[in-house]
Amino acid sequence: MTPRTGEAHEGLTARIGAALDAAGAVAWGVTGPETFEGVRTTIKNRKRDGSSAGLTFTYLDPETATDVSRSLPWARSLVVAAWSYLPDAGRPGPARPGTGRVARFATEDHYRHLRTALDAAGAVLAAAGHCTEVLIDDNRLVDRAAAQRAGVGWWGKNTMVLNPKHGPWLLLGSLVTDAQLQRSSPMRRDCGTCDACRPACPTGALVAPGVLDARLCLARWLQARGEFPRELRRAVGDRIYGCDDCLDACPPGATAAAQAVEIRGRIDLTALLAASDEELLRRYGHFYLPKRRPDVLRRNALIALGNTGGPSAMPVLADYATHPSPLLRAHAVWALGVCGGTAAYDIIAAVAAEECDEMVRREIELTLADLSEAVV
Numbered sequence: 027m028t029p030r031t032g033e034a035h036e037g038l039t040a041r042i043g044a045a046l047d048a049a050g051a052v053a054w055g056v057t058g059p060e061t062f063e064g065v066r067t068t069i070k071n072r073k074r075d076g077s078s079a080g081l082t083f084t085y086l087d088p089e090t091a092t093d094v095s096r097s098l099p100w101a102r103s104l105v106v107a108a109w110s111y112l113p114d115a116g117r118p119g120p121a122r123p124g125t126g127r128v129a130r131f132a133t134e135d136h137y138r139h140l141r142t143a144l145d146a147a148g149a150v151l152a153a154a155g156h157c158t159e160v161l162i163d164d165n166r167l168v169d170r171a172a173a174q175r176a177g178v179g180w181w182g183k184n185t186m187v188l189n190p191k192h193g194p195w196l197l198l199g200s201l202v203t204d205a206q207l208q209r210s211s212p213m214r215r216d217c218g219t220c221d222a223c224r225p226a227c228p229t230g231a232l233v234a235p236g237v238l239d240a241r242l243c244l245a246r247w248l249q250a251r252g253e254f255p256r257e258l259r260r261a262v263g264d265r266i267y268g269c270d271d272c273l274d275a276c277p278p279g280a281t282a283a284a285q286a287v288e289i290r291g292r293i294d295l296t297a298l299l300a301a302s303d304e305e306l307l308r309r310y311g312h313f314y315l316p317k318r319r320p321d322v323l324r325r326n327a328l329i330a331l332g333n334t335g336g337p338s339a340m341p342v343l344a345d346y347a348t349h350p351s352p353l354l355r356a357h358a359v360w361a362l363g364v365c366g367g368t369a370a371y372d373i374i375a376a377v378a379a380e381e382c383d384e385m386v387r388r389e390i391e392l393t394l395a396d397l398s399e400a401v402v
Contacts, residue, residue, distance in 0.1 A: 038154055039208040042105055042147045049143035051107040052196070053189050055176030055210035059094045059101040059202070062171040066092040069168075072240075077233075079240035080250075083165045090166055097166045098202050100157055103209070105147055105201040106169075106176040109140035110192040112282040116290030121264050124339060126298070126330040128291040129245070129268020130195070135312035137162055137197055144201045151203050162199035169198040177210040183235040184223035184272040190215065193279020194272075226275035228261045245269040248326050251316040253353065253385060256392070259360060264334045266293060266326040267313055295331045296342050299324060325357050332361025340366045344373050352383040359386065363393035371397045 039056060046054045069088040072078040084091035094101050111131055118127035141162055148158040161167045174181045179189040179196070186194040217235070224232040231242035240246045244261060245268050247254055254262075273279060298306070306320035315322055328346060331339045343365070346358035359377065362370040371394065378390045 035206055036208050038150070038205060041150050042207070045146040045150050046105075046107050046143050049146045050109065050139060051143045052110045052192050053108040053178045055106055055173075055178050056207045057104050057106065057172060057176040057209055059098075059104060061095075062092040062168060062175070065168050065171045077237075077239040077241060079243070079246060081240055081246065084168050086165060091168050092171065094161075094167050094200075094202055098159060100204045101202045102204050103202075103207040104167075104172050104176065105144070105203065105207065106172045106178050106198065107140065107143055107147070107201070108173065108178050108187070108189060108192070108196040108198055109136065109143065110189075110195050110282060111136040111197060112192070112195040112279075113286040113288075115195075115286060116288035117283070117286045118291045119289040121334065122292070124295055124331065124335050126264050126266035126293045126295050126327060126334070128266060128293060129270050130273075130286070130291060131197065132268055132313060133291040137199075137312075140197050140199045144199050147201050148203075151201070151205055154205070156203050156205040158201055158203045160199065160201055162197075167200055167202075169200060172200050173198045175212055177213045180213050180215045180217075181236065182223070182276070183217045183221060184232060184276060185236055185238045186273070188217070188276065188278050190278060192282050193276050195279050195282050220277060222275040222277060223272040226271045228263070228269070228271055229258060232272065243269075249314050249316075249322070251319075251322055253356065254325060254329060256360070259329050260333065260364070262326070262329050262333060264330045266295075266298075266323065266330050267310075293327075295327045295335065296339070298327045299331070299342055299346065321351055321353060324354055328354065328357040328361045332357075332364040335361075335365050337366060337369065340370065340373070347373065347377045348380075352386050355381070355383070356386045356389040359389045359393050363397055368397055 043054055066088050069085055073085060078085050090096045115130035115133045144160045151158050170187045173179060173187045179187040182188040188194050189196060229242040229244060231239050233239045248267055303320050306323060343358045343362045346354055349355050359374055362374055374390055374393055381387050
């Protein structure tokens, strides 16, 4: 007997779920391709008031990012899956002079596991004669909106999707298909009175529950090209990529974090600064580096070395103060002023005599002024 349409869809949905479970996805759900109107309005408002800080990605084209049918007009269902990168991503361990830390989502290419899981689900659909396309970290879809509507988790006050068991330690992706699948219900849960993430942010970027001002977000600036805001550099501490502070503070994620005992993601900054472009891209190629240029990573390492290296870091920083890149010279000058104190004054003054770049000269003037005040 040929099954009724609803039964066929229910069985197909179950087989997709079984494939995701077998591949290690920690949560999954199904929703439709309908426009995420509220999210579209929010994105536009953030762009209008400047709190998006020039972010691109889904902010570049809100209409497409909140309506998957614009890029994939045959879409009928979205299978949304979550992968927890803890405990495998480990923890950075205590700070050590001259070392930097990488946020746990980036200790390796954890997205590859999520892609494998969604590819397995796609194989089930392909075998049933359906079209599919995987969207992971893709500007054609606001993945958090899809995950929330599919019941994978709820949208937390830290702006991330939270799951009851795994908290915010999730990577999200969707499988778009032309199959009419059985839909899930959104999770009826929220953060309640918990506000732990907001005071945990080192710069106060979580300006209201569920509202991030990207102009203050360290994770945003650590991926951005160009000059790092001077007023935020001390808050960077030893970070060189990403920031986990609001995730560490999130109670639903505490159990997963406690299980992450392996020390990972701590980087020797001097070695990083000595590495070639090829070496850096080979090791950190899974990072988002604008135009695939490692100088953003070097810039971050200079800031972190200034914050953590102490006097022993001065030779490396002094060398970078004469680097061919004005961006790196400027940040090396700042770092010298922070970690070298008054001993750095003569080094920076000597550099100033040969410097022509406006950005670097401005940094030199500000740093020398700071050092002069410290002496007084």
